[in-house]
Amino acid sequence: MTTTTTVASAPRHNRPARRISGRPAKRPLPWGSPAVYFVALVVIALTVAPVAYIVLGGFRDNSQLTVNPAGLPSPWRIGNYSHVLHTSTFWREFLNSVIAGGVTTLLVIGLGLSASYVIARYRFRGRGLMFGLFAAGLMFPITVAVTPLFILLTKMHMIDSLVGVILPQVAFGLPTTIIILVPFLQAIPMEIEEAAAVDGCGRLGFFFRMVLPLSLPGVLTTGILTFIASWNSYLLPLFVLSKTQNFTLPLGVQQFHSQYASDTASVLAFTSLSMIPALLFFTAFERRIVGGLQGAVKG
Template sequence: MTTTTLDSAPKPSRSRRASGRPPKKQLPWGSPAVYFVALVVIALTLAPVAYIVLGGFRDNSQLTVDPAGLPNPWRFSNYSNVLTSATFWREFVNSVIVGGATTLLVTALGVSAAFVVARYRFRGRGLMFGLFAAGLMFPITVAITPLFIILNKLHLTDSLLGVILPQVAFGLPTTIIILVPFLQAIPDEIEEAASVDGCSRLGFFFRMVLPLSLPGVLTTGILTFVASWNSYLLPLFVLSKTSSFTLPLGIQQFHSQYASDTAAVLAFTSLSMIPALVFFTAFERRIVGGLQGAVKG
């Protein structure tokens, strides 16, 4: 008489045996109150944007009768009139020039200065880093009056260059503070190996430092471009000719000219903010990853 013994323990699945890894524990969902608060915050954030965009598809009578309703019928003429306007595209090009030039200069100068602060040891290094950090505590509103006097003496008012240079100066502290941890995290052994192979300091900077610090460079570039695109106070003080207006100033001028046409103003406003909104949303992961790398460094 033969007896058979059955193993009461369950056999591991093939996928588990093949990987050799224990199953991942799923995190608990948490309290429903947390999700409710998150939904409320998201709604409060997106509601103004949705109201502006949808308001551009309505007419003034719809906005007066039912301000919070949906377009019925949809009016595409507001957007088409703005898109066919030469004023809008002139201001759009001015914003692209200011934002692009500011971003290029801030990233180029910022990564160069951060490289010196992070990789070199010299007297006054800590003081230099402290000065850049102190620059974060002085918003542009504090220096707008003396800045206008300086730009007037340099004959840079009513020019896009008079907007670009101050934005570069006020954008450098944030860029350097973010990039210094990235450059400090690069091992010294890599620099020593590059030096043994005959790589110069500039060669090490362009071949090794820039590729390794690319997440931080992209992060600072995105933040700089969005801040420059949305800048209003500095162009308001520097620019007085309508031919050099950027989109934030163009919204004010358009609102003053068409104060009674609220739907057209909403259409102009939504078209002005969409490029920065799309740009920021498309690179959101790179921004978060770059900031996390700066904290870890």
């Protein structure tokens, strides 16, 4: 007669985590404190509420805004937006903003990437001082230099032109660009440059064939930040531009508000249309910005 011995299996909760491909299974993260989520929701509400009010206010009329300022559109009216979109003033100011933002972004990326490449890859006397000067530029906002800039641009005959807006924006956009791009370029191994030199690739060839592709996340990050800053710029165009045909959208909002002060709904519609492009642009490239900043910190 044979006896069968059974071995009791270990309880399921005592078994070690099953490994997949030699790695321990991931455990779900704890939810954390409810207070953290409450604070986050409050911050989100304070950020989104003004934008939502402006956008929804454009779909209302003045009587709705007077009777119930915080209510939803009832009924929804698209006449305010269609009126703004059918005016040539809006599209002229939109084009001026695109030109100022686009040219500023291209110049900042081109000059900033070139200067960052020299600071990151070359060894010369005064290299640290040069980088420190660009870093010090972060401490001086453009509002501090508006009056000297106005005097300088007047002597250079650049008042009432987009060039007078673009050049100062480029100068004040370079410090942030260089601070972000230098770590990217320093992280490129020297062995790659040496191998490229052995293969007959010169410094310019290495710059365009290797540096540009490898630093693309940082370039996109700085480009997006520069374009949004130029699009939202108000104080500098206010001092430099006085002719309405050269106005950008931030100045156009002020002019439209002065012209249609009694039509609050139309003013909200014009404001919404002026800020929506920047919001969409930032939302579309949000991951690029976060990835680029993380790469700069790691580098």
